[in-house]
Amino acid sequence: MIDDLIDAVIDREGGYTNHRADRAGATRWGITEAVARANGYAGDMRHFAREAAVAIYRHIYWQRPRFDQVATRASLIATELFDTGVNMGSAVATGFLQRALNALNRGARDYPDVLLDGRVGPQTLAALDGFLATRGNGGERVLLKAIEALQGERYLSLAERRPANEAFLYGWLANRLS
Structure with a gap:
């Protein structure tokens, strides 16, 4: 179940965005830069790996x-x-x-x-x-x-x-x- 939900969120959220009206700032796969940083990612959000997003979704937004x-x-x-x-x-x-x-x-x-x-x-x-x-x-x-x-x-x-x-x-x- 969760794998399908994560895939759907990632498909809907898409790749890299940094909309000027979005207070969240840079995001990739729907994961904000702040969340990525809090989970150990230090690189440019344009290169944030899908697998890392999947792990965050599973742990932070499903299990926790x-x-x-x-x-x-x-x-x-x-x-x-x-x-x-x-x-x-x-x-x-x-x-x-x-x-x-x-x-x-x-x-x-x-x-x-x-x-x-x-x-x-x-x-x-x-x-x-x-x-x-x-x-x-x-x-x-x-x-x-x-x-x-x-x-x-x-x-x-x-x-x-x-x-x-x-x-x-x-x-x-x-x-x-x-």
Whole structure:
């Protein structure tokens, strides 16, 4: 699963870019220079190897935030969290999941609220299990819609707060929301 997700992100992100409106600066394969440097890369981003990007995606954006554990329960949700985490940060993606789970638990009758800490831990996984057990087969798609609604609102807010982000808004909405 993760290999296909990584390939899709790399295909979508493309090779080297350094858009003047993008605060992230130079990127290659969707990995920012800051992330590459934090993971030991010291060279020119134009030469950043695809294999290094794959390793970063696997470790930083899949295993470390524990989206691999979400995938064993809900593959659609894990796919969305991975993609959103790559674009906005894993803590933001997890926060969307936690907010949606809390809003969908019918006043904590189905399962307890989770702390909005941006981390997938036992409490968040238990809430996800409770949600899926209560809502059945269609529940995962509803949860996905809630996460994507939060993501879409954030994109609009980013563009409203910083007009330079309007250069990216159409692509974010077209390529990042299902």
